[in-house]
Amino acid sequence: MRGVVWGALRREPRLLVRIGVWSLLEAAPAVLIGHAVARAIEDGFAAGSPGTGLVWLAALGAAWALAAVAARQVVLAVAGIAEPFRDDLLTRVVEDAVHAREPRDSAAVARAGLQVELARDAFAAVVTTVRGFAFTVAGVVVGLSTLVPGALVLVLPAFVAGLTLFLASLPALARRQRAFLVADEELSDAMTGLAGGLRDIVACGDEDRADARLSARVARQAAAARSLARMTAVRTAALAVGGWLPVVLVLAGTPRLLAGGAGAGVIVGTLAYVTQSLAPALNGLIQGLGVSGVRLAATLARITAAAPPRPPVSARLTPPGAEVRLRGVTFAYGPHSEPVVDRLDLRIPEGDHLAVVGPSGAGKSTLAALVAGTLRPGAGEVLVGGIPAPDVHPAARVLIPQEAYVFRGTLRDNLTYLREPPTEEAETPAGAAGEVRGAGSGGGHEVDAVLDRAVAELGARELVEAVGGYGAVVDPGALPAGQRQLVALVRAYVAPARLVILDEATCHLDPAAEARVERAFVRRGGTLVVVAHRLTSALRARRILLLDGGRAIVGGHDELVAASPLYADLAGHWEPETVS
Template sequence: MRRRPRHLARLLCWSFAEAAPSFVSGQAIAHALDDGFGSGRPLVGLGWLMILAAAWLTAALGARQVLLAIAGIVEPFRDTLLRQVVEGTLHRTATSGMRPDTGAVARLNRQVELARDSFGAVIAVVRSFLFSIMGVVFGVLTLMGAVLPLVVLPLLAGLSLFLMSLPAMARLQRRLILAEERTASSVAAMVDGLRDVAACGAEERVAAGVQQDVEFQARTSQALARLTAVRTLSLAVGGWLPILMVLAATPALVRDGATAGIILGTLTYVAQSLTPALGSLVQGVGVNGVRLVVALERIVTTSARPPATSTGSADMPRGMLLRLRGVTFAYGPDADPVVSDLDLAVRDGDHLAVVGPSGIGKSTVAALIAGILRPDGGRILIGGVPVDAIDRAAMCRARVLIPQEAYVFRGTLGENLTYMAEGRSQADIDKAVDAVGMTELAARLGGCAAEVDPSELSAGERQLIALTRAYLSPARLVLLDEATCHLDPAAEARAEEAFAARDGTLIVIAHRLTSALRARRVLVMDGARAQVGTHEEMVAASPLYRDLMGRWEAPVTAEA
């Protein structure tokens, strides 16, 4: 609010106009009765009622301007929160290596809007309460000072009772927001894995877990609703008890000189201004104020950018050693491991092919090395540093994974080729295009300045663009996960040979076994066992590899 002094000044000025009836109402009623109708001068009484009507018209105009001033403060506040949630969530996911934050959906869709609405409501009710109470206090003082304690003391008691209940409300509201996030996360996980849930026959178990989260959220909502009884009691003490006390003290007040107009004017102040203002405060702060504090706490805590993890170097070092030690991974707590106790060492500059039957876990190994998946057991080290401890920005500069379905975005061909390697010269691009075997495709598309529509490209053409992009990147570790499966054998051989000649380490998830023949070493995955060695060593040591290569023996001999 301090950043927007113009809106704040406008809000305060129009608040005086909106609060005009708070001061005028009791005075107008008292004078209309005592000086007008009660004294046989109806025109005077009507005049005072006209003054009251004018005050209400002024309040209506002020209320409209107040809402505009509040909007000028609240909407930028919402934009700030939204930007913080998006930036913090993306930065945390990109740099910390964590799984996607599904709770961010609840913060975007629910908590930011909740904070915005609550902030606006708190400004409105607190401002209205303060100005209304000021009008009531000054009005009662001008009527008869002796009445003021009968109004103020119950009000202070009701406010104290309400303020004492706020900590419990905050705790329950915080628990409710966390329950909403947990429900959103469990439902999202259930929907994402629905096919696997049905395939495994785990519908009842998964449904029971989601139902437990839903029921916890419902119980918390009910507990918060029960606490509203305290708000009702606070309103009764602070808003309605003053009326009873004034009525009970009327005989004594009359003996001290109070007129019927003074008594009726005081009751008007309480009933028309104080009680509604207190009710709005109790409702606004008791609900919206607590929601605002808890939502902001949750947004700020979960959207804060995590400190960058130091690895001793901004990038993975040259001469790095990729090492897997006892790595185990399964897709689910009750599923059989896809990778079990895998040990592997890959030196900088090595060329490794990973072979095995379909579904044996070759792509899983690539995803584990790339840091997309986290192992259930064991460690993955790059340059002696665990993969999950490496700054994600440095990781992205040091390794690149090309999956089977290559990604090409709308834009120029040059933008597609260099977005992982900004600043590359045209000579570097031309060299990469020629090395990977994309020259003919680049010419057909119209060169680097040509616009690319991914829907008009074949799967093989998209793979060539992605391969050239990876070739131009600064990454020293390249993972090709069947990234050439849509290319013909000659194009595949040219692309792999280009990466093998490129400075760095190449790991190929083999689509064709000719990739194993081109590699320096071969990792054979055979269920729970994995063996690594040269082609000749694997032919001698692995029955599975001999069986797989036997199907290619004739084509290989023919090529030889």
């Protein structure tokens, strides 16, 4: 969490310098106020020279006007730091939603986005408040030491005591603020679930239990709010000690100050330093850190603890091969859910063609996501070429899901945006992928020639003609599901990835088109994992992996028919087709 904050502050050093320069100007009234009041009284109004007094007050007014201009510039500079900070947090939230081990509904993502906005506002408030406090206190110390040094002994000890009391309470404040946020979120989730299930609750006569469960959530949230309120009372005590006790001490020490040569104007000026600069600065710090700082700590803890950080793409590694190994892999969607994949050991040699079959919900798509590195196992490890799957460079593997992604842009852009290799030295599989890599340094004609060969291999010529050629703009909503799948399949075919995972990626194609696509990927080379939609996909594979409620069996078609009643039953329910 500290790294996130310090990283945002260090990103733009020139903005920090700009904030410092304008803060010096903004602190001018804190330095001048005591002197201006003292001189206006003693050299002006008390000496029968109101003009002199007005000049000193006018100088103080000019300092306040300058401080207002400086404050505006500080706010703009702080915004220049806070906005990139917000963008970093929002990126983390989106990546967390994409890679979360537990599915995230839209409400949860929206709440996370709201927390990002709260964190941004709190971060800006904390930076502004702490900076203002530091410069104001420094200005007061300079002003008092030049006006009446003896007053520092009366003011600073009490001020430091109040500040220390407040800072000591901050960790407890942060914990209770976080507990309140958690309780508030749990209550919101419970109310949302209750509202969505009211009809079923009434139909089942479960009103009393539903009321008890929701009442317990309300009670926890109320208890967290009361605990937070009790802790915030410490802030009032800190302000009383650090902000107002110095006033009492200055008044009590006035005889000694007068005996030391200070005049009435100096005493009033000293009180002006305390009441108009020091106490407001401490109050601002207490409000800023006690509210915004605690909120920042709590929201950052919620955001940064949501999921383990993933390495940036630039830091991910290109594996030397495309062998896949799963060692004791277990994965469940939630801490209290049954494992979808349970202690799975599996080796997929480089160049293998593996079909994954099993009933709905057996974990086929989960396994595909684990191999692709978009999910992290709860236990065990998934290695691609000896590298943990989440750390593998995206260009080294490609996953095509059932719902193929097509973006608005030219067909050429849709087909080729995955084709760049992760490094110049990275090897590519045999066939079109290597050819496309070579075409990367050439012109558009070479790229189109490579696309022509891939389109011919996968039987996508009719799609290209229907769209209007490679340069035509694609409207994703206007493409049938089968054509979207062909776009994604050609994209995977021309990519440099040596590991290709097709998760029912041909389910919208007819059997003949599916057979043609799978034969093309076998000729392409590399390692091919196919989550089978039809029995013929399994029959074309070199090996078949059967998933059944966390258990796994690997073998050929005849072996599985003989060894597994489930596989025999699945084979019997698949529509009989001719294997191409």
